[in-house]
Structures are given as structure tokens and as C-alpha cells.
Amino acid sequence: MQNAIRNIFVVAVFLFPLLYFKAFFFPAVYSHAVFIYFIAELLFLLYLWHDFGRGKITFKKSYITIALAIYIAVLFLTALTGVDFGKSFWSSYNRMTGIITWLHYFALFFVVSAVSKREDWKYVFRAIMLSGAVLALVSWVGEDGFNTGLFPYLKDGSFLGNNSYSGAYFLLAFFLSLIGVVFETKKIWKWVYTAGLAVIFFNPDMFNFDVWSGKTFNLIGEARASSAVVWIGLAVLGAIFAVYRFAKNKKLVAGIAAFLFIAILGVYVYGFTSILSGKGVLYDKFLEIDGPVRLTVWDSTIQGIKERPILGYGSGNFDYISDRRLDPKLLALDEDLFFDHPHNLTLDVFISAGVLGALGMFLIFAAAAHKSIKLYLKENKFYFLVIPLVLVLHFLQLQTFLEGPGSLLLVFIMLAFLASREPDLELKVSILRLRNLLKTGAVVAFIVASYLWVFVPTEQNLLYIKLTSGATVEERQQLLPKLKEIKVDPLYIINLLSDGFMRGAMHYRDRFDEPAIKGVLQGEFKMFLDTYESFESRYKDNFKFNFQYGKVINAANAVGVNKLEKGEEIIRRAITISDLYPHPYALLAFNLYFQERYDEALEVAETAITKDPSDSRAQTLRDLIISRALQPL
Numbered sequence: 001m002q003n004a005i006r007n008i009f010v011v012a013v014f015l016f017p018l019l020y021f022k023a024f025f026f027p028a029v030y031s032h033a034v035f036i037y038f039i040a041e042l043l044f045l046l047y048l049w050h051d052f053g054r055g056k057i058t059f060k061k062s063y064i065t066i067a068l069a070i071y072i073a074v075l076f077l078t079a080l081t082g083v084d085f086g087k088s089f090w091s092s093y094n095r096m097t098g099i100i101t102w103l104h105y106f107a108l109f110f111v112v113s114a115v116s117k118r119e120d121w122k123y124v125f126r127a128i129m130l131s132g133a134v135l136a137l138v139s140w141v142g143e144d145g146f147n148t149g150l151f152p153y154l155k156d157g158s159f160l161g162n163n164s165y166s167g168a169y170f171l172l173a174f175f176l177s178l179i180g181v182v183f184e185t186k187k188i189w190k191w192v193y194t195a196g197l198a199v200i201f202f203n204p205d206m207f208n209f210d211v212w213s214g215k216t217f218n219l220i221g222e223a224r225a226s227s228a229v230v231w232i233g234l235a236v237l238g239a240i241f242a243v244y245r246f247a248k249n250k251k252l253v254a255g256i257a258a259f260l261f262i263a264i265l266g267v268y269v270y271g272f273t274s275i276l277s278g279k280g281v282l283y284d285k286f287l288e289i290d291g292p293v294r295l296t297v298w299d300s301t302i303q304g305i306k307e308r309p310i311l312g313y314g315s316g317n318f319d320y321i322s323d324r325r326l327d328p329k330l331l332a333l334d335e336d337l338f339f340d341h342p343h344n345l346t347l348d349v350f351i352s353a354g355v356l357g358a359l360g361m362f363l364i365f366a367a368a369a370h371k372s373i374k375l376y377l378k379e380n381k382f383y384f385l386v387i388p389l390v391l392v393l394h395f396l397q398l399q400t401f402l403e404g405p406g407s408l409l410l411v412f413i414m415l416a417f418l419a420s421r422e423p424d425l426e427l428k429v430s431i432l433r434l435r436n437l438l439k440t441g442a443v444v445a446f447i448v449a450s451y452l453w454v455f456v457p458t459e460q461n462l463l464y465i466k467l468t469s470g471a472t473v474e475e476r477q478q479l480l481p482k483l484k485e486i487k488v489d490p491l492y493i494i495n496l497l498s499d500g501f502m503r504g505a506m507h508y509r510d511r512f513d514e515p516a517i518k519g520v521l522q523g524e525f526k527m528f529l530d531t532y533e534s535f536e537s538r539y540k541d542n543f544k545f546n547f548q549y550g551k552v553i554n555a556a557n558a559v560g561v562n563k564l565e566k567g568e569e570i571i572r573r574a575i576t577i578s579d580l581y582p583h584p585y586a587l588l589a590f591n592l593y594f595q596e597r598y599d600e601a602l603e604v605a606e607t608a609i610t611k612d613p614s615d616s617r618a619q620t621l622r623d624l625i626i627s628r629a630l631q632p633l
Helices: 002-018 027-054 063-081 085-090 099-115 118-141 163-182 187-201 224-246 250-277 280-290 292-307 318-325 329-333 345-379 383-397 405-419 432-467 473-485 490-511 515-534 543-557 564-577 583-594 598-610 616-630
Strands: 056-060 424-428
Touching: 002 027, 002 099, 002 118, 002 405, 027 056, 027 099, 027 405, 027 432, 056 099, 063 085, 063 099, 063 345, 063 405, 085 099, 099 405, 118 163, 118 187, 118 405, 163 187, 163 224, 163 383, 163 405, 224 250, 224 383, 250 280, 250 292, 250 345, 250 383, 280 292, 292 318, 292 345, 318 345, 318 543, 345 383, 345 405, 383 405, 432 473, 432 490, 473 490, 473 515, 490 515, 490 543, 515 543, 543 564, 543 583, 564 583, 583 598
Parallel strands: none
Antiparallel strands: 056 424
């Protein structure tokens, strides 16, 4: 049974980054997540079945296990005291990094560290190197490489449709492959590793192809942050290895390595605080590369951290912070006002889980670094010093984007690799009847977990696809009521669907008076409004919910569904949450106009432009509202 667990895990590691099922909403992200959920649940069942059968549960005595358990407990605590526990637990289909993901990765870590022997890791590292090389080859022929058009469908957050995700994976795969090659004794595999490392390193996401043509001396690839960090990592790794080769004192080598790790983090802290303070060369360079949008969002994040410094707002609830602190300058800088993360791991941890969360994450790193250095001092194997360096490098690359389910898997593999070298702990179950009962319970738990955490979210994920892929009127009317049951970020789903429905309804605007058309549209508008009403108590403090709810009510009025007074209440609630956006004022102006309260409508329309007088789009918006208010529709 343990061999089956190891083999399934190795195959899963290879397949994981290559998955892409177009039938899903956010096909690559959700494919990765639901696949690892099922694999983690299956391996945990096999592990329990095997150990219950032999009468004892065996696992590793590891500080890393304790640190991970503490961090997950902190995530639960901050979610319970935060804004929206459901969002913290489930995350969203385009992220899939909620508590449920951490629980599954922890289960996978627990099983793999318990059953894996030293020789087993050779196959895990091979799987990482080979899958990374396959991804890199596809990147070579993709848009950033030779642009052959062979893989046009790899979008929507796939590793090859998003440089941030691919860069994070390539960095970890590259350095873990450097560790893996040490485990090989056969020349053929050493050559395979050499080729795989070259393909990963020189793919266009990590290496600038323009160097070959002499157009530039810049070596940084398309995934800029990850590419730059790889070069930094190679320089630091080379320095540590030079000391390792010539210094005879292992403690000296470990001390120098630890000093370099701390120095890198110190430089980061200095640079990051310099950027946040708006001073210095680093700030000017960062402003040149990323522009002011990210800095504006980071400033809003810091203000939010000051309000809830200990526990934060709960994972995934960043929109509650960003919506309340919109800087009107963003309206002119970027049309996309949707910020679901600060795209900086440091700020993300503090805003999501506060100081407790930051301490919990530091405990994980401290436990891993302690075990790495301890193993190096015991066995004098250089690759143990590589692991804390990789964790530091991964931390650095996450300062301009966010952790994804792909890179998180490789982090947990590193942690499991270290924990697998710890001594065993055993819990004996000597009573045969109890052992059989526990085995039955494990099967039941697997079935329940698979249903709740794999089947249900997958069914609901496909619901969105069905509703947006040409469903008939009858099918839509049967499916729309199921929106009330959505588990994974229902607000995001219903907002997308209602926007799409309203755009589709506009195609029939010249036929709104036809009984058949009007009846169908009225029916669907009522279903959407019923769905919004069912979530009102949960999202009453969410700006996007209130804004979209009010927009749907205004649109429904065009086909005779009169909820204007309710809409006015909802829109005014959005304004109380954040009065910085011009958009809800414009929405309220239309609502008041439809109620024939023309003077109030004009006054509110004027207010919309005052929120951002420098924005020409807002000026156009104001003029449009005024013209319509002066001339009844």
C-alpha cells in the first residue's frame, strides 16, 4: 500500500502543472486545485487504511508539522473573526488558495512525509524536473517564445497563460531539480537533468531571448520578478558552494549560509520600506517598471492593516479593504478597479491574518531552516542548504504577485522532504474490532470529503459554464435558482452572470414591449433579484454586491420589474461603504430619474463628476446623465 501511495504521488506531481480542462471555469487554476484535492484525499485514505490495518499509525515527529498546524489554526481563527468566513475557506475559482487548499496540502504533506524513504525522493525530483521541462518547451513555442500558435487555448490562469504563475513554478522546479540531480547515480539521468535544467532556465519566461540577437544586455525574461530572483539565487548559491568546497568547518559554512539568508531578507526589508516610503532609487525604479497603481493599492492595504493588525480581515477578503479606500487617481490610471489581493505576500499575510498570521508563516520557515541546517551539520550534504535559500527566493518572487496552487505544491514537497528525515512516532490500535471500525470510518470520511470538496464545487463550477454556453431559456430557468447554493465565491459568480445577462438583454431593447420577450426577461430578472436578496445579509457590507444589486434593479425596471425603492436603498448603502467612486452616484442618478425625482437625480449626477474631475471619462458620464435627466426617456 505504501508503494502505491508513493507511485500515485509521483505521477500526480508530474501531471499536476500540465493539467488544463477547458470545460471548467478558470480551467487551469481549478483543474490544479480539484486534482490535488482528490489526490490528497485518496492518499490520506490509503495511508489510514494501511496503518489501521497493521494496528498502528506512523507519522513524523517534526517541528515543521507543528508549525504548519499552527498556521492553519491561525487561518481558521482569522477567518472566523474576519469579514467573510466562506470566502476565506473556499477562496475563488480564479485563485483557489483558501483554507480548504491548505488543509489538503497539509494532508498530502502529512502522508508523503510519513511514507517516503530517502530513495523515494529521487522519483519525486525526476517528476518535478520532467514536468518543468515540458512546461518550458511549451513556453518556447508559445507567445513569449517562437509564437507558433500551437497552444492558443492556454489562458485563464494556466501556467503558460500567466507569466507570474509560470515564473513561480519554474524557479522552484529549477532549484529543486538541482537538488534532484544529486540523488542520481546513472549517467543517463544526469544527462536528462542537464537537458531539463537548460530547457527550464533558458525558456523565454526566465531568459531574455533578445540577448541572442544583440538587441539588449538585459537577461531578465518575461516573468521579470521570478527571472531576476533566479539570477540572485544562482549568485548566492555559488557563493555558498564556494565556501562549502574550501572550508572544512561545517559550522562555519552553515553560519555563512544563514548570514546570507538573513542578509537577503534584510536587503528586501530595506528596499520594500524604501518603496513604501516613496523615497530613493529603488522607489523611482519600481515606479518606472510597475507604475503608480500597485503603490496606491499597497498604501490602501497598509491603512487596512493598521485597523486590524492582530487578526486581519480573513483570507480572500481584500476587496472589503480596497473598496473602502479607493484612491480616485486609480480611475484615470487603470480601468480595472478590481483588486482582490495586494499582490505582495508580505502585505497579503498581514491584511489577511494579521501579526498572528505573519508569525505563523515565520514559524514554518524557521522550522524548515532549522531542520535544513541541522541535517547539513549531521550529513554534510550541500543540498540541505539549498532548501532554505529556495524558500527565501520564493518569498522574494511573491512580492509582486500572489501564491498560486502550483507553486504552493512545490513548497509543500520541500517541507515534506525535510520532515521525512525526522524520527517516527507511532500510535498503536491493538483492538481488531476498533481497527476495522476505523478503516470503515476512513472510507466514509473519504466519500464525504470527496463529495463536499470535489464533487459539489465542481458541479457548481460547471453550472457557470452551462449558464454562459448557450443554454436554452428553459434550461436557464431551471439552473438560475441553483445560484443560491454556490459555495466558491458566489458573489463573483452572480456578478459575472448578471452582467452577462444584462448585456444580452440589451440586444432586445427594441422589443421590450413584446409580451413574449418581456415575459422571459422579467422571469430571469426576478430570479437574479431573488438570488441577490438571498445573499443580502451576508454581503450587506460589500461594495461590489450592493453596486451590482442596484445595477440589476435599475436594468429590471426597463422590462417592468419595479424595485426602484429597494434599489435606491441598496445603492445608497454602497455609497456609505465608499463614497469615493463616481459610479454609484451615476447609478443612483438614474434610479432617481426613473422614480421621476428629477431635481435629486441632477444633483446626484453633479456629485459623480466631483469625485474625479480630472477624468475625461467621468466628465462624459456626467454629461450623459444630465442630458438624459433633462430629456425624459
